[in-house]
Amino acid sequence: MKMFESIKEQIKDIKKIVFVTGAGISQESGIPTFRGKDGLWRNHDAMKLATIDAFYNNPKLVWEWYNERRENIFAAQPNLGHKAIAELEKFAEVIILTQNIDGLHQKAGSSKVLELHGSIVKIKCSVCDFKDEMITEFSEIPPLCKCGNILRPGVVWFGESLPQDVWQKAMIAASECDLMVIAGTSLVVSPANILPIYAKQNNAILIEVNPENTEMSSEMDLVIRNTSAITLPELVSVFN
DSSP states (O other): OGGGGGGHHHHTTOOEEEEEEOHHHHHTTTOOOSSSTTOOSTTOOHHHHSBHHHHHHOHHHHHHHHHHHHHHHHHOOOOHHHHHHHHGGGTSEEEEEEOOOSOHHHHHTOSOEEETTEEEEEEEESSSSOEESOOOOOSSSSOBOTTSSBEEEEEOOBTSOOOHHHHHHHHHHHHHOSEEEEESOOOOSTTGGGHHHHHHHTTOEEEEEOSSOOTTGGGOSEEEOSOHHHHHHHHHHHHO
16 A cells, blocks of 8 residues: 555545556556557558548558457456456446556456547447447458448547547546546546546545656646556555
8 A cells, every 4th residue: 555655544434436547557468559669560650540631541451450459358357457446346436537448448458438538449430320349350441331431449639629428527527526547548648637637626645556657747736657467456455
């Protein structure tokens, strides 16, 4: 409990916790980050592969890249960070606002997960309203919808808006929490980077868990320079 000793008395009876998570929490499950040294595939710029323009220009290449990521994600298992967040539901209301698209929070057992950037597991049509969560393999690349148009990953690409219903729920959760833990993300992507502002307006305690320095560190009540897998199980012990 040493990591949280300075604010233990402030947080041990808290009832509403919001986690804002990013790629860093899943890195220890073997999922590379976009910005990390191992975050590129086939020497392509990941940012350029994760746009609607890239998809329309070369859907086969984009799908090959996403299939590589999907295989990696399907094989990945939640780490101690994911599991600790799920365990906290025994002691408080926990809502996860994740920028990740890997579904590992759900695999770990968390029941309230808002996927801000969509899900790589889910598939949808680029034109019609078709959606599916069960397709894991395709007979052709790029895969086609029954309507004849190309299917796409159910993710939010750069330049696309977040699903409004998800974002509305995220803002409400952030503005009502007593404690916000920002884990494995530098929150440089908009609009997720304003979530701590909503929490602060509710006088919530802000904790950052990240091995690296970030621009928002000065705004935190507590900064822990360690990984989520090491840090978050210790947070559970504060409530236990």
